[in-house]
Amino acid sequence: MQAFTIYASLGGFHGGDMLVQLFFFLLLLFLVGKFAWGPVMNMMKKREEYVASEIEAAENSRQEAEKAAKEATEQLKQTKLEAQKIIEDAKTAGVKQEQDIIESARQEAERIKKSAQQDIQNEKEKALQALQEQVASLSVLIASKVIEKELSAQDQEKLINEYIKEVGEER
Amino acid sequence: MDHGAPIVHDVFGISWLDFNLSNVFMIIVTSLIVFVLSVLGARKLQMKPTGAQNVMEWILDFVKGIVNDTMDWKTGKLFLPLALTLFTYILVGNMLGVITNGVYNGDVWWKSPTADPGITLTLAAMVILLSHFYGIKLRGGKEYVKDYFRPLPFLFPIKLIEEFANTLTLGLRLFGNLYAGEVLLSLLVGLTMTGVWGFIGGAIPFLAWQGFSIFIGGIQAFIFTMLSMVYISHKVSEEH
Numbered sequence: 024m025q026a027f028t029i030y031a032s033l034g035g036f037h038g039g040d041m042l043v044q045l046f047f048f049l050l051l052l053f054l055v056g057k058f059a060w061g062p063v064m065n066m067m068k069k070r071e072e073y074v075a076s077e078i079e080a081a082e083n084s085r086q087e088a089e090k091a092a093k094e095a096t097e098q099l100k101q102t103k104l105e106a107q108k109i110i111e112d113a114k115t116a117g118v119k120q121e122q123d124i125i126e127s128a129r130q131e132a133e134r135i136k137k138s139a140q141q142d143i144q145n146e147k148e149k150a151l152q153a154l155q156e157q158v159a160s161l162s163v164l165i166a167s168k169v170i171e172k173e174l175s176a177q178d179q180e181k182l183i184n185e186y187i188k189e190v191g192e193e194r
Numbered sequence: 195m196d197h198g199a200p201i202v203h204d205v206f207g208i209s210w211l212d213f214n215l216s217n218v219f220m221i222i223v224t225s226l227i228v229f230v231l232s233v234l235g236a237r238k239l240q241m242k243p244t245g246a247q248n249v250m251e252w253i254l255d256f257v258k259g260i261v262n263d264t265m266d267w268k269t270g271k272l273f274l275p276l277a278l279t280l281f282t283y284i285l286v287g288n289m290l291g292v293i294t295n296g297v298y299n300g301d302v303w304w305k306s307p308t309a310d311p312g313i314t315l316t317l318a319a320m321v322i323l324l325s326h327f328y329g330i331k332l333r334g335g336k337e338y339v340k341d342y343f344r345p346l347p348f349l350f351p352i353k354l355i356e357e358f359a360n361t362l363t364l365g366l367r368l369f370g371n372l373y374a375g376e377v378l379l380s381l382l383v384g385l386t387m388t389g390v391w392g393f394i395g396g397a398i399p400f401l402a403w404q405g406f407s408i409f410i411g412g413i414q415a416f417i418f419t420m421l422s423m424v425y426i427s428h429k430v431s432e433e434h
Binding site for chain 2: 036037038039040041042043044045047048050051052054055056058059060061062063064066067069070073
């Protein structure tokens, strides 16, 4: 009961209080909005924008990096292919050269062989020619000898053999 | 023990213009504390928040959550400063009365400004009037009037009463909670001063009730802000 009497005096409406409350609340609303919450809200908005732009930038750079990596891979692949091609070319060129060399060697050998055969032929012909000349002169000689003396068949044979032998020795 | 209030009657000879000077004093003190704390908190704002700025942003996010719960953000951002000021002002006002009650020359000077029905009803009436004002401003007079006949025309009288009931409940809920808290606190203070046994018996409940009053002060500030936003959203939202 005691408390009731204490606070009964506090209750009741006072027009002045209401006006003061309204005035101070509106003043507070204005001042706090201007000096405290306004700047805080601005800062939060700024941060939000900053974060958003940062995310965008990160996304962009990520995409760029991805693109660059793709390009690099592409290039590497290209280079590998090129290298492969060069090696292949070199190999075929080597094989071709080898064959060329073999071919030319074979041709050279063929040529040498041919010329050697030619030489042999020439030599042989020369020898035959020389022999023929000898034979001719010998026949003349034999004929003159036959004419000089009669010869028996035996003697003749003997003579021919002798001369043939002579010819052989002469050579 | 019988404390009175420093009331000045009929200022300037106007019959209704009475001032309870303790209320005026506490209104100014509360406003000043809220203003100083807010401005101190908003000093040295940085992209990377530290210290007081974190607290400010936490409060802002909290109140923003309240506003967001009741209406969409497009209209809600109009009322964010109002909700913030209501919340901080009522919270600080509640806490001032919980911490201590001051008596000077037999009059109670230091108490919660929100433990006075006139003050809480002023805040409530202001919120309701704002809701009407923004209801007309944002949706047009026609829609505003039509709302009184929705969803059924014969509900019009009830809708009309609802507006006054809202004002009364919004204001008196806050007043009742805070006033009851202060009554009980002063009773317990009275008990502790009756003697040794009274002190022992009164100190522990006093501590407990003070803790509970802090809790109630926070809850009531939250409820007042929440309901203010709900009433405003009823007026400004297209459909609810």
